[in-house]
Amino acid sequence: MKVLAIDTATKAATVAVTENGALVGEYTLNLDQPHSQKIMPLIENLLKELHLQVQDMDLFACAQGPGSFTGLRIGIAAVQGLARSVNKPSAGVSTLEAMAYSVSRLTNDCVCPVLDARRSQVYYALYKGSAELIAPSLESIDNVLAQLACLGKRTIFIGDAVSLHQNKIQQSLPDSVLAPEILNVNFAYNVAVLAQKKFEAKQAAKPTPEYLIKSYAEKMGEQK
Template identity: 40%
Template sequence: MKVLALDTSSIVASVAVMDDEKLIGEHIINHERTHSQKLMPMVDDLLKSCELTMEDIDLIAVAEGPGSFTGLRIGVATAKGLAHAMNIPVAGISTLDALAFNLPFCEGLICPLLDARRNQVYTAIYKWEEGDFLSIDGPMAITLDELIEKLSVRPERVIFMGDGMEKNAEVLTKSLGNRVVFSPNTVKMPRASSIAQLALQKAAEGKIESFYALTPNYLRKSEAERQYEEKMKRCDQDGCGKD
C-alpha cells in the first residue's frame, strides 16, 4: 500500500510518500509562505521525483489537528479533494500523535507543544513502553501551568518538541529542572513521514475512512465562534432585538 501524507497544521508544510517497506520520499518547507500556494506544487514535485502519479496512491493521510485553523482547513480540504478525485480512502492523524512519533523508542515522556495562543498550548503526553507507543494524557488545550502540574507528579524526564517549545523553554526548565530535554531541530517540527507511518498502522487495523467523514479536529472553538457566542449571550442578557 502506498500512502500520500500531508501536514499543514503549522507554518511547516510537509508531504511524504511511503509504502509498507520504506519511506519513498519527503518534502519539508519551514518558511513563511501560504500553504494554499505551496502544498499542491509540493505534492506534484514529490510524485514526479518518485516517478509516481496519483494513480499509484492507495491512501491519503493528513494531519487533522490540533493546530492552525487555516492550515488544518487547507490540508484537510486538499486530502478530501484528492481522495474524492481518485476514489480512495483517507486517514486523519492527530498532529500531536505524529509529532511525538518523530521520536521512536525513546525513554521518558514525550510532550509535543503547539502554541494555541490565549495563554494556552495544545499538548498531550506520550510514552514508549516495550515497543508500544502509548498515549498517557490528552490531547488537550490547557495553560502551561496546568501542563507543568500534570508533569510534576511524574518522575520521568520529559522531551519537548513543537512550535511552542522555545517560547516556553525558560519556564519549563525553571519548573521541571534537569528532567527537561528539548528535541533537536530535525524532529521538533511536524513531518509528513510520521503521518504516513501512523496512517499505515491505521490501515492495517482497518481504521481508514471515506473522505466524507474526514473533518479537522480544532480541539477548541475558533475566535469567531467564541465572539459569536459572547455576542449572543450579551443579546440574551440585554434583550437584543426585543421591542
C-alpha cells in the same frame, strides 16, 4: 502499499510519499507563506520527481488537528479531494500523535508534543510508548507544566512550542528533555507511517478536523 501524506497544521508545509512504511520522498517548506499557495504545487512536484501519479497511491493521509484552523482545512480539503479523485481511501491522524510517534518508540520516557496555540497556551498530549496518557488538549503552558510536575515522570518535549517556552519548561521540570530543533518541525513522513499503521489496524477514519475550538472559546470566556 504507497501512502501520500501531508501536514499543514503548523507553519511547515510538508508532503511525503512512503512505500511499505519506508520513505520514498519528502518535501518540507518552513516559510511564512500561506499553505493555500504552497501545498498543491509541493505535492505535484514531489510526485513528478518520484515518477509517480496520484492514482498510484493506495492511501492519502493528513494531520487533522490540532493546529492552525486554516492550515488544517487546507490539508483536509486537499487530501479528501485527491482521494476522491482516484477513489482511494483517506485517513486523518492527530497532529500531536504524529509528532510524538517516532520519538515515543525510542524511549520509555514520556513524550509531550507541544504546539503553540498563542496567548501562552499550547496544544499538547502525553504519550508513553504507544499509550496515550493525556488526550490532545488545550491549556496554558503553566498549567501543563504543573500537571506534568505532578505526574513526576521524565518527559521529552517536542514541537514548535518548545523554543517558545524552553525557559519555563527547564525551570519547572529540570530533568525534562527538550527536543533539538530538527525534531520540532512537523514532517509528513510521521503522518504517513502513523496513518498506515492505523489503516492496517482498521482504526483509520476519513480526515475530520479536531480543532479543540470549543475549549479555546470557553477558556477565553466565550461571549454569545
